[in-house]
Amino acid sequence: MKKIGFFQELRRNWILFLMLLPTLAFFIINCYLPMFGIYYAFTRFTFGKGLFGGQFVGFDNFAYLFKSNTVWRLTANTLAYNFVFIVVGNFLQILVAVLLSLMTGKWYRKISQSVMLLPYFVSYVVVGTLAYNFFNYDYGMLNTLLKSWQLNPVDLYSNTTAFPFVIVFFQVWKGLGYGTIIYLAAILGIDTDLYEASSLDGANIFQQIRHITLPLLKPTFIILFLYSIGSILKGQFELFYQLVGMNGNLYATTDILDTYVYRALVGGSNFGMGTAAGVYQSVFGFILIVVVNWFIKRRHPEYALF
């Protein structure tokens, strides 16, 4: 094929270029311009002095973050939560999808699937309200129940050991229906002849699940897993913020990179530091994706992200 230069292409397909223009503008404003703002991570930026008024301090912000242990705690929390979300979430989604796909009761399956998808559609503010309704110290349902059994009420909102379970619960709760649909779609794609043949050979349903369904779900799982690895350093900000908020009692076990950066922004004093934490998150996450993708490309090129 003949090589076409940029201007030739522009002349030939100018309508297509025009159609892309708003989208290109959007991504430049929303994503590429902010990349230049990484500069602020190397300054003591404050709003008062204009865009370039902040004093240049080199790697001071990063040095502080690493020395003060903040980064390690935030990274450990972010990674640990995302890891648990992936493992517990996928396990339950696969479990429910497998059960729903093979059980009897058409109507029951439909209704329970609808009910399980409901949480996906509500806002995190409402999730925070639900949590408040259950775990609030004075009036929460949990304590109402405990009191009616003559037990001591518990204050989950100051319990750093127990609260991570609340966070994991609501994350899994919100994503269950969505993940289940994806796995169900994959299961529906399985050739029913395989089940027929195996039951003629005397396999029972548990053996069928183990040797047919689960192995055939592997590709779907790997794809979803890789997607999640791609954003393993991006925390579920809305979830954490709506459940924990500005409740400093819980930060030790619930603070993640995103909540830290958000507080740096709304707190308004430490923009340089907040930018530095964001840059660290972005760069570290990027390296992680590239490395993981490189490994996958070598072993299973069909699963590579790019």
Add this chain to the structure above:
Amino acid sequence: MRKNRSYTLFNILAYLITGIAALLCFLPFLSVLSGSFTDNEAIVTQGYHLFPSKFSIAAYRAIFSFPEDVLNAYRVTLVNTVTGTIIGLFLIAMTGYVLAQKSFKYRNAIAFMIYFTSIFGGGLIPWYIVYTRLLHLKDSLLVLCIPGLMSPFLIILMRTFMLSNIPDALQESARVDGAGPFEIFMRIALPICKPALATIGLFLAIGYWNDWYLSSLFITSPDKYELQYYLYNMISGAKSLSELSAASGVSVSAASMPTESVKLAMAVLATGPVVLFYPFAQKYFVQGITVGAVKG
């Protein structure tokens, strides 16, 4: 064929496990709904129950005793959701269409440029500075709309759908008939893509309806608060309803305020439309993710 003992056992397990899961997904909604209809005094003295211990609609009456604020938040959210979804949907479809044109030389380069933004970025604070300092959109309604218009995920979803559902021959014959790319997009691509448009539109609409984050970052005047952010302020106790009402010129004494049940009633009001819309939405949603969300 499979009706034997192990299948019976499987079904018992299946009903048990999915039943518990479905119940856990549903109970929180029930408890909030019932709490919102419970007498505030009963909540304060006896706590929340799964069913109202003492029925009352005082909370809803309190919210609508000065409806301007709530209705205003509804209006902001509704207008934002509708305009954002329509514009976003149009732009996403157009982008998906162009990136699916095999005759377009830069389709892969631009697709990568869009995808790249999902794996690397400048972070929250530089992004915030662009919107407030470069575009000067602080406290503007535009800032609630623009950031949610598109995402790499939705564009890739659209492109995949276009690639696998619009026959080349159809486009070719339209071209022979003298139709330009934009005409082909409007007349052929859009009608074929209805299922994808429904799913992606739903993603966008949920995003807009449920947003509180942009309000919290950018909006300073209470009359521009989104519904969810209005709710958030009420829950977090930052502003109680009586304070919000004071701003609108109606005074309600703090003591007569059913503070607890009002929070839940507000949550019901913020979620209600989504739940009413739900059966319709679910159909398209499930179809859409089933068709091809997995590989994206």
